[in-house]
Amino acid sequence: MDTIASLFSFITTPVSWIIVQFHKVYGALFGDDSGWAWGLSIVSLVVLIRICLIPLFVKQIKSTRNMQVLQPKMKAIQERYKNDKQRQSEEMMKLYKETGTNPLSSCLPILAQSPFFFALYHVLSSIASGKKIGAINQDLLDSARQAHIFGAPLAAKFTDSVEKVTSLDASLTDVRIVTAIMIVLMSASQFFTQRQLMTKNVDLTVKTPYMQQQKMLMYIFPVIFAVMGINFPVGVLVYWLTTNVWTMGQQMYVINQNPTPGSKAQDAYLQRVLKSVTSHGEVRGRTRRKMVKAIVAKGSDRNDIERKFITGLGKLGLAAQEDGTVAKSETAAADAEGGQAHRRQQPKRQTKAKRQTTGHATAGAKATEPEAAGSKTSLEKDAPQDSKPKSAGKSASGSSRQAKSGQRKGPQRPKHPSKK
Incomplete structure (x- = not known):
C-alpha cells in the first residue's frame, strides 16, 4: 500500500x-x-x-x-x-x-x-x-x-x-x-x-x-x-x-x-418521436431532429426499426426531410398504403383435425375414380356388338388390354390348358 x-x-x-x-x-x-x-x-x-x-x-x-x-x-x-x-x-x-x-x-x-x-x-x-x-x-x-x-x-x-x-x-x-x-x-x-x-x-x-x-x-x-x-x-x-x-x-x-441504432432503446425512442409528431404535427427538439436527419441520410441502409418509423410517418401523410423536420406528402401516404395492401398474407394454419378431415376427403375422391372407370368399362362390354363397328370394337378391346398392368403390348400368347 x-x-x-x-x-x-x-x-x-x-x-x-x-x-x-x-x-x-x-x-x-x-x-x-x-x-x-x-x-x-x-x-x-x-x-x-x-x-x-x-x-x-x-x-x-x-x-x-x-x-x-x-x-x-x-x-x-x-x-x-x-x-x-x-x-x-x-x-x-x-x-x-x-x-x-x-x-x-x-x-x-x-x-x-x-x-x-x-x-x-x-x-x-x-x-x-x-x-x-x-x-x-x-x-x-x-x-x-x-x-x-x-x-x-x-x-x-x-x-x-x-x-x-x-x-x-x-x-x-x-x-x-x-x-x-x-x-x-x-x-x-x-x-x-x-x-x-x-x-x-x-x-x-x-x-x-x-x-x-x-x-x-x-x-x-x-x-x-x-x-x-x-x-x-x-x-x-x-x-x-x-x-x-x-x-x-x-x-x-x-x-x-441517444440510443444505439438497431436496439430496443431505438425502437422505444422512435415510437415516442412518432407519438409526438402525431400530437403536434412536427418534430420537437433539436436532439430528435438530429436523429431523424441521420435516418434520412442513411437512405436504403436503414434498419428495420428506422424503416418502420418512416412508414409510420407515411401513414400520417408526412415525409421526413433532410434537415430532420417533417412535411406533408401525398406520395408518402400512398406508398405507405400501397405497401400495406401488397404485404404478403400468410395462410392460416389449419388444426390437426381439419387437416385429417381434408386428407380423408381427398383420398375418398381418388378412390372413387377407379370405380367409376370400372363401371364405365362394364357398360361398354354389355353393349351389343352389332351396334358398334368392328374397328371400334377392336380398338376398345386393345385399349382394355393395354390398360391392364403387367401385360405386354401386341398379341398375347394363349395360356396353357393346365393354367386355366
Whole structure:
C-alpha cells in the first residue's frame, strides 16, 4: 500500500483539500463531527469528478458503438489472415484509423478515476491509522475519526479486527452489517448498469463474440467488486457506490436520448418521436431532429426499426426531410398504403383435425375414380356388338388390354390348358 500511495501522492493533497472544502459546507449544516458531513463530502467529491469526466464518457459511448459496428469486419479480417498475425494486426489498425475508433476509449473513465480512487483510499487509511495527510490537520483528523455512518466509522473495513474497530468507538457487528449492505448495493448497481447496456442499448442484428464478452463481464465484474469490497473502508464504499449510481443514471439518460441504432432503446425512442409528431404535427427538439436527419441520410441502409418509423410517418401523410423536420406528402401516404395492401398474407394454419378431415376427403375422391372407370368399362362390354363397328370394337378391346398392368403390348400368347 505504501508503494501505491507513493505513486499517487501527487493527487493525495488535492483530493484531501477538496474533501475539506466540502466538509466546511456540510459541517455548518450537520455538525463538524457528523458522519453525514464527511459522507456527503465524499459524495460531492464523486459528483465533481464525474462532471469533469463527462467528455470522456461521451468518447466511451462512441467507442463502444463503433466497436459493435466493426465486429463483423474485424471477424472477417481475423478469418482472412488467421495464419499471418502481423498482417492481421496491420489490417486491424488500418480499420481503426479509417473509422476513427480507439479501443481504449471504453476504458478511459475508469482509468481517469483510478488516481482519485487510490488517493481517497490512502486518505481514509491514514485517518484510520491516526496520521495527518495532505490538507487534513490534527483537528480534522480527530473529527473524521469520530464520524460514523449508521454506526460504522468512515475508516473501518469489513475485515478489521475487534481491537481496531473498538479504537474507532464502534462495534464489529455494526461495521460488518453496514459494509455488507454497501458491498451488496455496490455489486448490484454494477450488475444492473451492465445489464441495462446489454438488454436495451445493443444492436440486436449484430451477433459477434464481442457481445458474448460483454455478457460475461456483466456477471464477472460484480463478483470482483464484491470480493474486493471486503477490504475497502466505509468511505471508499460510499465513493464507489456513488460513482456506480451516477454511471447508471448517466447511462440511462444516454440510452433514452441517444440510443444505439438497431436496439430496443431505438425502437422505444422512435415510437415516442412518432407519438409526438402525431400530437403536434412536427418534430420537437433539436436532439430528435438530429436523429431523424441521420435516418434520412442513411437512405436504403436503414434498419428495420428506422424503416418502420418512416412508414409510420407515411401513414400520417408526412415525409421526413433532410434537415430532420417533417412535411406533408401525398406520395408518402400512398406508398405507405400501397405497401400495406401488397404485404404478403400468410395462410392460416389449419388444426390437426381439419387437416385429417381434408386428407380423408381427398383420398375418398381418388378412390372413387377407379370405380367409376370400372363401371364405365362394364357398360361398354354389355353393349351389343352389332351396334358398334368392328374397328371400334377392336380398338376398345386393345385399349382394355393395354390398360391392364403387367401385360405386354401386341398379341398375347394363349395360356396353357393346365393354367386355366
